[in-house]
Amino acid sequence: MxxxxxxxxxxxxxxxxxxxxxxxxxxxxxxxxxxxxxxxxxxxxxxxxxxSKDTSALLLPSDTxxxxxxxxxxxxxxxxxxxxxxxxxxxxxxxxxxxxxxxxxxxxxxxxxxxxxxxxxxxxxxxxxxxxxxxxxxxxxxxxxxxxxxxxxxxxxxxxxxxxxxxxxxxxxxxxxxxxxxxxxxxxxxxxxxxxxxxxxxxxxxxxxxxxxxxxxxxxxxxxxxxxxxxxxxxxxxxxxxxxxxxxxxxxxxxxxxxxxxIIMPSYGEEQNRGIFLRDGGYYWAASDYFDLALTGDLYANSSWGSRVASKYKKRYAYSGSLNANYIVNIFSEKDLPDYRKTKDFSLTWSHRQDTKANPFQTFSASVNYSSSSYDQNNVSSIINPTLLATNTKRSSISYSRRFPNLPINFSANLLASQNTRDTTVSLTLPDLTVTMNRIFPFKRKNKIGSKEAWYEKMSLSYTGNIKNYITAKEYDLGDKKFPSQWQNGMRHSVPVSLNLKMLKYFTLTPSFNYTERWYTSSISKKWDEDLNRVVVADTSAGFKRVYDYSYSVSTSTKFYTMFTPWEKLFGDKVQKIRHVMTPSASLSYRPDFGAERYGYYDWIEYYDPNQDSIIRHEYSIYEGALYGSPGRGESGSLGLSIGNTLEMKVKSDRDTLGYKKIKILEGLNFSTSHNFMADSLKWSRINMSGRTKILGTNINFGASFDPYALDTTSRGTPIRINTSHYKATGKLARLESANLNFGVSIGSEKIKKWLEKRRGESSNEDIDADEPPEEEDYVNPLDRIDRVEDEFADTRGTDDGRAEVTDDGYTKFEFPWNLSLNYSFRLVNGEFEKEKMAFKKKVTSDINLNGDFSLTPKWKFSFSSGYNFDMKKISHTNLRISRDLHCWGMSFNLVPVGRYKSYFFSLRVNSSILQDLKYDKRSSARDNASFF
Known part of the structure; x- marks a missing residue:
């Protein structure tokens, strides 16, 4: 046995x-x-x-x-x-x-x-x-x-x-x-x-x-x-x-x-799943004054193990950074049992910063945060930290940039990675190279004497060249992707030319020409697959491909100011004026039909579709799915319209009887849409609305999207937009497609204190006559004496030595620092389609998050974070933390009371890092509550 x-x-x-x-x-x-x-x-x-304790022999003689x-x-x-x-x-x-x-x-x-x-x-x-x-x-x-x-x-x-x-x-x-x-x-x-x-x-x-x-x-x-x-x-x-x-x-x-x-001595303990352990043991190498290296590892009784590499480096006035790499093998249950499994997780973080004094013309930086998708779920520190646990997307970048002082040329090189830990999708860009030429005025005279600047001297142009190698794949498939056939790569050149002119004194006219050229290394061809009963990619042909397009546009904008005096009976005599600023803008653009046969960017196939019992002509771009896309198909001549609005109020200042101050009622309310003259149907685009304002110091952002066209269904019952206005079909101007609202409130004792001080200062300016000294009063503002306590409470509060600060009148100065932030997010989107009403059901998703901390005494601190998702009707990840400063000791208690990661962690340890093993830790395993075990 x-x-x-x-x-x-x-x-x-x-x-x-x-x-x-x-x-x-x-x-x-x-x-x-x-x-x-x-x-x-x-x-x-x-x-x-x-x-000797006897110092009598050393006493000073009386006549000295x-x-x-x-x-x-x-x-x-x-x-x-x-x-x-x-x-x-x-x-x-x-x-x-x-x-x-x-x-x-x-x-x-x-x-x-x-x-x-x-x-x-x-x-x-x-x-x-x-x-x-x-x-x-x-x-x-x-x-x-x-x-x-x-x-x-x-x-x-x-x-x-x-x-x-x-x-x-x-x-x-x-x-x-x-x-x-x-x-x-x-x-x-x-x-x-x-x-x-x-x-x-x-x-x-x-x-x-x-x-x-x-x-x-x-x-x-x-x-x-x-x-x-x-x-x-x-x-x-x-x-x-x-x-x-x-x-x-x-x-x-x-x-x-x-x-x-x-040698770094390991700490030992016990876990319910992995048994007894020796953790964080290894060797520290102080290589030089510029960098160090720590190699540590973990061993568990059930054969789980982990290894870590950590290094920090710094060169004064040049650069600094840190590197951490972790690899963990977790074994759960026992072999030959149904729930036995083995996971391999890793993470890599690298941070590199260049000193601003090192080189004014070039910079190099790195911010790498990459890990396997299940690393954070199996990492205890992320379970304790709700921010790490709630992060589903990780981004990494390594960047180099070079500026040429005597030329208007800039160069940058980037390595980019984006990772979704929820669905294990990884996106890599290796590399991303960009060359830019700053805007220049080729026709501007260097020496202008007396004559007025000609219109053509205002013509400017710039250049941007970009080359990329990009792929998106699942984490487990990434290593099998072959280069270059399964990677997207290409190069794009962009040359915008513009002219800025004044028209009719109040209008700004900006004509422009944009030329874009793409270089690809492959193109595709399609065919009808009878087995799959759909169109598929038949072949990918390699070779250099040059693709270009261009467009013309002209835009104009101006500002309208409206001032009016509000009704005094409604707003009082403090409000002097209300100003409305409207900023309309319009643009005309034209783009040729690059789907025409002479360009060779599009192809077509014909096939018999048994579902529709007809011959179908399918047209497609041979650069479909390419990195920089393909030129637009169909001739386009469109008019873009947008309008921005701000609303301000001018009121009397409480501090200065002769002065005024501005209060923003609406910081922005914007509408935009466009109309394509050359489209055969659906000429109007969707109407987009966005706005922002501030109420009682709270930033509020909102937005919505409206569709001016009605809906119908295909023979299969799929909803589509039709070339009939929504107003004609329903009597309503437009159909709401989506809406969003979010705001955040952040308050605290310091903010309230500053606000009270401000109000007291304004009151004193209003009540005190500058020519006469203020009269003494027996009345004391209760805000100055709020929550005062007796002296015997002093030993439980306050300063670093454990005693409370006592005011001149003998009262203990009681302070209760606290902070509270609340964030609310509301989203309304299209849900299930109701064919009877020819409309989508609206699906509402909203959640609220609450974070805060407070200190009953300078030694005790309480913090919490939680939230609620109204759509799922569940409490989000909740974390409660209590910490106590015991002078040279520190005590903390972390609790996750509900949810998948329900657990607790108690720690009592010496603050000094040199005695870090002098501690007492007690924790429950969050892994026992995880559904994936």
């Missing part, structure tokens, strides 16, 4: 963590035991005495004169000291004998690169010893504690006894900063190599040295500043309470300020 590995794990689960510690201890601890013993012996064999500042340089020759010792004090300096000095008040001693400051310093040049300590004030607080500074940094302590000759020191309560953490020791010995041997010290990333929120109590340790900390047995202490069961037999903490390579 074969027992699955995860069954064995269930039996060993109670002993898993104990087994980990025992294995590590047995294999690694003997190598560090010798080092720990040496550290302890250094403390025991120290030739320096522990500083006090000096403001005294600075002395003592010649140290013959005393075993290599350089002179400089010392000073702001209170007094007492000499005892020839080589004993007592310094009082801001005492300072300098020797070579060593600097020692303290309230009191005893200096004995005969023995090369110095002793420094602080003094307590009347409240019992120690002042002027010694600060020792050398080439390795500065250290604060309670007392220090230092030997200038041996460069050894015995220190009481030393505090040193090592990397992101602090080492505090009640007793430490400093060696000549600047290392510290300490006993009963603690290491923490908390900057509260007297009572840190947590620390590792090190029974014995050695600190090599700027390199590492090596400790013997240590245990965790939280809020001054020892947690003896949570300890380590030894420890190694790197504290270098520069990059260094090393």
């Amino acid at each position: 074969i027992i699955p590995i995860h069954k064995i794990y269930q039996g060993l689960k109670p002993y898993w963590r104990i087994l980990n510690i025992v294995v590590v201890f047995c294999f690694v601890y003997p190598f560090l035991q010798a080092q720990n013993n040496e550290n302890l012996n250094l403390l025991r064999q120290d030739t320096l005495l522990v500083p 004169l006090q000096s403001v500042v005294d600075t002395t340089a003592q010649n140290a020759s013959g005393l075993g000291i290599e350089a002179e010792v400089k010392y000073s004090a702001s209170d007094s300096i007492v000499m005892k004998g020839t080589n004993q000095v007592f310094l009082y008040g801001d005492a300072e001693v300098n020797y070579q690169d060593i600097k020692l400051t303290a309230a009191v310093i005893e200096l004995d040049l005969d023995s090369s010893l110095t002793f420094a300590y602080g003094l307590e004030d009347s409240t019992g607080v120690a002042k002027g504690l010694p600060v020792f500074t050398d080439s390795q940094g500065s250290y604060e302590m309670k007392t220090i006894r230092y030997n200038f000759k041996s460069e050894k020191a015995l220190i009481e309560h030393v505090v040193t900063e090592q990397g992101e953490g602090y080492v505090v020791s009640s007793l430490a010995k400093k060696s000549p190599d600047d290392s510290f041997s300490i006993k009963d010290g603690h290491y923490s990333t908390c900057d509260n040295h007297e009572h840190p929120h947590f620390y590792l109590n090190m029974t014995k340790a050695k600190v090599i500043p700027g390199e590492k900390i090596i400790t013997g047995p240590a245990y965790l202490v939280i809020e001054d309470v020892p947690i003896y069961p949570i300890g380590i037999p030894f420890g190694f903490v790197p504290s270098t300020s520069s990059y260094s390579s090393g």
Whole structure:
């Protein structure tokens, strides 16, 4: 009988963590035991005495004169000291004998690169010893504690006894900063190599040295500043309470300020589906000051695994970027079971940015975000992040551009990718090359003297050339597509020529000519397939194909202004004027019939259609489906019409009694349509409407599309537009085809605060006479005292030290920062066709999304995101998050209460990245709720 590995794990689960510690201890601890013993012996064999608490021998004699500042340089020759010792004090300096000095008040001693400051310093040049300590004030607080500074940094302590000759020191309560953490020791010995041997010290990333929120109590340790900390047995202490069961037999903490390579220790845990795991373990390579590389991986008990490559690079004033690649193999269930399956997911992200100072004429950038379609569904971080989970489309681009300073020429090269993770469709453009020539005026004179500019000098032209290689395919088929037969490729040239003229003073007339030429490498031919009973592509013939077309157009536009005074009884006396600005424009365009036989762009076939029992003539373009399309078929002469509208209101300003301000009622209301004179039917195009406005700071966008023609059905019952106006058929001007409306509201405490301040300022300007000072009032605006609380509430609020900010009148200043945003989207489209009414049923789809966050205190933050789809009548992905700043710790709780990814995630961890494994995580698996498992 074969027992699955995860069954064995269930039996060993109670002993898993104990087994980990025992294995590590047995294999690694003997190598560090010798080092720990040496550290302890250094403390025991120290030739320096522990500083005495008795300072009576150092008291200043009663008849000693006090000096403001005294600075002395003592010649140290013959005393075993290599350089002179400089010392000073702001209170007094007492000499005892020839080589004993007592310094009082801001005492300072300098020797070579060593600097020692303290309230009191005893200096004995005969023995090369110095002793420094602080003094307590009347409240019992120690002042002027010694600060020792050398080439390795500065250290604060309670007392220090230092030997200038041996460069050894015995220190009481030393505090040193090592990397992101602090080492505090009640007793430490400093060696000549600047290392510290300490006993009963603690290491923490908390900057509260007297009572840190947590620390590792090190029974014995050695600190090599700027390199590492090596400790013997240590245990965790939280809020001054020892947690003896949570300890380590030894420890190694790197504290270098520069990059260094090393092993990344994995984290271990358990998942219900994949079993126990070791995750995020690997190796970090600090290659140079310009880039690094991290190789990490995951291992699971059910044979699932993952690997990752991450790198960051930066060159100052040149470029910077990051690269991440992930590959995950997930195994679900067990072999020979019906629900067994295996997935392979990958993702690649690359971001590259060029510094603006690097090169003013060329740029290179990259933004790549590509992954397999199921990667985000199998990625826990995307389940927690609703934005990633709701993103169905990913786009990637790699771009290079070059500008030629002495020529009007620009060049750009792009690699583009678009991915739809919902239907696994991938679109690639490799490459997309573009050359543009900026607009030039070929007939403009360089030196104009006196004469007026001629009309032909206003003629301008430009050029755009573009070449592409493009394909759209399913993710699993992409590798099988052959180049170039199954890729779309081609080149397009576009040359617009235009002229800008003034006509009748108020009109702008713009005639233009547009020439477009396409180069293709293949064309198609079609045939009737009797088996499929439809027209299919018969053959694709390769070869260079040149396709061109051109068109003429002329356009004109102007503006009409209408001002009127509103009815005072309706709008009041504050509204002075309402202005309506209308911008009509019209254009005439002509395009020849490029479907004519002389161009050779179109072909035809005849076939018998048994469904219609007739001979059908099917005409088609031999460049159908080509990258840049094909020239239009049929002669076209059309008139384009559009009209834009804005509406503004002029009102009296509350701030300035003599001033006015403008308020936009309607920021835009636009209509557009066109009429093709040469079409044999359906000459009018659809009428498009779009608009935008703002109400109470909320942007509102809306639009609609109307069809002026009626509907009928074919012999098969398919609805089609007919050459009969909708007005003639129904008595209505046009038929609504689609409509949309969307708006978003975003409010918050800061916005309301600014609005209130603005209103108060406007009120004060209106109520206060500039010639007389305002009268004092007993009344206080309740908005200034809203939600004030008593002082005893202060310990639960506020500033970084956990206390609330108290105002001058003794009240706690209570603030409640919050933000709320609401977005609504409404869409109306054609649904099912009702033959009896000759109209489409309207299908309405709408959804609403709500996002927000608030902070009850500066330490607590709550955020949420949710929504509702009215069409599906379902709540969209909902995410609730609570976070708490615990000074040097951070706590967060993430909850997905409903839906496919229902789960929770609780985390309590140290904020410092160097102690990232000091954490507690508890989560449920969102995969248990996914329908695809």
